[in-house]
Amino acid sequence: MTSTTSPARVAVIGGGVTGLTAGTELRRAGLDVTVFERAARPGGVVAAVRENGWLRELGPNSLLEGTTEIAEFIDDLGLGTRRLYASPEAKRRYIVRGGRPMALPVSPLGFVTTPLFSVRAKLHLLGEPWRPRGRADTEETVADFVTRRLGPEFLDYAINPFVAGVYAGDPRRLSVRQAFPKLFAIEQEHGSLIRGALARRNATGGPKGRIFSFPEGLGEIAAAAAARLGDALRLKHHVGKVARVDGHWRLGIAADGREETADFDAVVCALPADALATLPISVGPEAKGLGTLGAIAHPPVVSVFTGYRREQVAHALDGFGVLMPEVERGKILGALFSSTLFPGRAPAGHVALTTFVGGMRSPELAAQDDEGLRALVADELGRLLGVRGDPVVFRVQRWPRAIPQYAPGYARFKETMAAVEREAPGLFLGGNCRDGISLANCIGAGRRLAREAAAFAAAPTSRGAE
Numbered sequence: 001m002t003s004t005t006s007p008a009r010v011a012v013i014g015g016g017v018t019g020l021t022a023g024t025e026l027r028r029a030g031l032d033v034t035v036f037e038r039a040a041r042p043g044g045v046v047a048a049v050r051e052n053g054w055l056r057e058l059g060p061n062s063l064l065e066g067t068t069e070i071a072e073f074i075d076d077l078g079l080g081t082r083r084l085y086a087s088p089e090a091k092r093r094y095i096v097r098g099g100r101p102m103a104l105p106v107s108p109l110g111f112v113t114t115p116l117f118s119v120r121a122k123l124h125l126l127g128e129p130w131r132p133r134g135r136a137d138t139e140e141t142v143a144d145f146v147t148r149r150l151g152p153e154f155l156d157y158a159i160n161p162f163v164a165g166v167y168a169g170d171p172r173r174l175s176v177r178q179a180f181p182k183l184f185a186i187e188q189e190h191g192s193l194i195r196g197a198l199a200r201r202n203a204t205g206g207p208k209g210r211i212f213s214f215p216e217g218l219g220e221i222a223a224a225a226a227a228r229l230g231d232a233l234r235l236k237h238h239v240g241k242v243a244r245v246d247g248h249w250r251l252g253i254a255a256d257g258r259e260e261t262a263d264f265d266a267v268v269c270a271l272p273a274d275a276l277a278t279l280p281i282s283v284g285p286e287a288k289g290l291g292t293l294g295a296i297a298h299p300p301v302v303s304v305f306t307g308y309r310r311e312q313v314a315h316a317l318d319g320f321g322v323l324m325p326e327v328e329r330g331k332i333l334g335a336l337f338s339s340t341l342f343p344g345r346a347p348a349g350h351v352a353l354t355t356f357v358g359g360m361r362s363p364e365l366a367a368q369d370d371e372g373l374r375a376l377v378a379d380e381l382g383r384l385l386g387v388r389g390d391p392v393v394f395r396v397q398r399w400p401r402a403i404p405q406y407a408p409g410y411a412r413f414k415e416t417m418a419a420v421e422r423e424a425p426g427l428f429l430g431g432n433c434r435d436g437i438s439l440a441n442c443i444g445a446g447r448r449l450a451r452e453a454a455a456f457a458a459a460p461t462s463r464g465a466e
């Protein structure tokens, strides 16, 4: 049992980016932290593999430096000088229309002249500032919100592909308030997205959001955090039980074929929704569990990495990548121009592409075997980018439950988590099922969890004083 003079003992369950952030922050704050990760490597869905001069990301490919806390976290990990910002060409993003990639306009003149949107759609957009504000007390889907404010063509050729790229999602099945809270807030605050965007651009302060990674990919975050944690990070440790016992938290842990228990003053659960839903957390006879979180939809996504000799690809690959609107009836969600985005992803004279298949739109396509995916990717990249011949490298990474979908009604899941926390002092829940799905959100979540657990541990009543 911990004495009140020694640092408080905090367990972090889950060694993805959320848990690693919480763990390193708690350690920096001087607490006695242990991070339990059931896999053999840290990072969760964040992992990069270097192979024969190719660098492929298995999960996320880039991180947005949208807030000072992201920059601080990267600097605290000692990775400040290793930041690799996306190449300037990556500002160009392609959307498929009429079966071919068209650059998304980035300037007012580009908007006027682009063939991506019809004249009618452009004129409709100009009326946006005068359209009435939506009601704050109703929950709208992303599709309804965008159609109301910007018109149906912007839904089809801008937001639908964007939502596929970020959530692997369907705008008809996402809540704008939950999935894009900033967009929702801009309309509520300014009455218009255009007026709000202009006001925010004119306002000073806050770093400009830049996209970055590292020379060896985002896995560098997991490696640096693991190095900071040292033996406080326990890999291949599966937490199977969390119980409130005598004013402490007792964890049941399976490791090396053995079952063990360990006691802590506070517990941070940095887990995906399905793991939270099945983790037995016993607080007391009245406490409700987190089982309902099992109902949160997570579509499957397959990430297919292909490498080619430069001359096999006709397209200039002068951008971030290409996204597929659903109305175009393509079989991919999109493809990243990985070797344009960051240097060092392909050997000299070669290019790398990362293609995403599946999502809410077409989960059945993600279920194909590797040979089916090889043919699908060859067909799609062939017609869109003029890719010819067999890839030099072909690798498949499957994510059967990729990204939580913040659907209408999602607030009830957040309320469930808050209710369990209220009943369980010293238990803190967060991650991509509560705090937002991006890596930046997860780093923010880890820091929030660390602050809350540290504040709890510092309170005189927190340790065994029930």
Ligand SMILES: Cc1cc2nc3c(=O)[nH]c(=O)nc-3n(C[C@H](O)[C@H](O)[C@H](O)COP(=O)(O)OP(=O)(O)OC[C@H]3O[C@@H](n4cnc5c(N)ncnc54)[C@H](O)[C@@H]3O)c2cc1C
Pocket: 013, 014, 015, 016, 017, 018, 019, 036, 037, 038, 039, 042, 043, 044, 045, 046, 058, 059, 060, 061, 062, 063, 064, 237, 238, 239, 240, 270, 271, 272, 275, 279, 301, 303, 399, 402, 403, 430, 431, 432, 433, 436, 437, 438, 439, 440, 442
């Ligand atoms: C294919 C894909 C592409 C993406 N692309 C981007 C992108 O480009 N940019 C971006 O910002 N975001 C992207 N995201 C989203 C982002 O990567 C994730 O939301 C984020 O990494 C989730 O981190 P996490 O730590 O909350 O969860 P996870 O990474 O899921 O980590 C949870 C960890 O908990 C462990 N665990 C589970 N149960 C237990 C248990 N009982 N005991 C111990 N350990 C347990 C798991 O093994 C896992 O390591 C992408 C996601 C996917 C899947």
